[in-house]
Structures are given as C-alpha cells and as structure tokens.
Amino acid sequence: MPIADYIVDFACHEKRLVVEVDGGQHADNAKDVERDRRLAAAGYRVLRFWNNDVLGNPNGVLEAIVTELSSSSTK
DSSP, X not given: OEETTEEOSEXXXXXXXXXXXXXXXXXXXXXXXXXXXXXXXXXXXXXXEEHHHHHHOHXXXXXXXXXXXXXXXXX
C-alpha cells in the first residue's frame, strides 16, 4: 500500500496504523528508521514484526495489532 512515498506491507488508514513484517535484513537498518520517521510525520504509527514472529506466534502478533487498534480508538 503506498503511503508517503513508500510501499508498506499493511495499513489501516482510518486508524493511521502501518504494520510491517520484516526479515533479518531489516535488523538495525538505518533506512527503516528514516522510513518510520517519515511515516510518523505523515501521521502513521508503525508496528514491526519479524517474519519468525508472524509464523511462530501469529496469535501474539494479532493480539498486538488489535491492542494497538483498540488503543487508537480513544485518540
């Protein structure tokens, strides 16, 4: 999904939330830090999950996303 000159993995425009699913190449990646900064400047919050978390603990990942979406309903 295109947002702020980037293609993000998943986004909820209504809640201004971006969800990124990353592999190991994203560890300590300066480009990701800048990307998150620019997405935040565009009004989005970014949740990042590792591929192995999504595959090994999908319920935990979903719970984190639902919690974030729920907390944003009061903002």
